[in-house]
Amino acid sequence: MSKLRMAVLLSGSGRTLENFCARIAEGTLHAEIVVVGSTREDAYGLVRARNHGIDSFCLPSKDFGKKWRAYSLQMTDRLKPYEPELIVLAGFMCFYVVPPEYSAKVMNIHPALIPSFCGRGWYGHIVHEGVLAAGVKVSGCTVHFADNAYDHGPIILQRPVPVLDDDTPDTLAERVFQEERIAYPEAVELFAERRLRIEGRRVRILPAGSSCGSR
Secondary structure, three states, X not given: OOOEEEEEEEOOOOHXXXXXXXXXXXXXXXXXXXXXXXXXXXXXXXXXXXXXXXOEXXXXXXXXXXXXXXXXXXXXXXXXXXXXOEEEEEOOOOOOOXXXXXXXXXXXXXXOOOOOOOXXXXXXXXXXXXXXXXXXXXXXXXXXXXXXXXXXOOEEEEEEEEOOOOOOHHXXXXXXXXXXXXXXXXXXXXXXXXOEEXXXXXXXXXXXXXXXXXX
């Protein structure tokens, strides 16, 4: 199987990027990270990219205000020379307007079980604070295809975690992140194996050895 060409977009520490690199190195993720893009020049994820010898760049979102479409067009132009087959959003703190040519080729991960605690304004610790305030007993993470609405695209995988009585936003966030480390590479590997088929609002995971066609 040929390696999947993937681009990673981030805004922060790059823990998810590091996890992808580890999975690739151990041979459980058949992909090649061809470029890393960041919204911030001080994002430590850019340092991680350089440490792994991955091309990287910064396109500061602060220069665009809330002109998400203009920002996304420029970001897409920066990505195109690398010919990514999949774009993964990894703590990308900017709304990415998915261009037609990347439809069903952009993934995101959200630190809750969509459709709960998601949408505009729900990100990072705000999510975990909301979960605790609501008193729910189960949270988790969701990997989904991104479309042009916040946390809205078809769901690929979800992994639950219990919400404990003594949880803080920090302890809950760490437990959820441990499941993210499993779910996100798994979803990308399924994409690389051509085993994801979108049927309306659902994503069907095809059996191993089958394929839904070209990536």
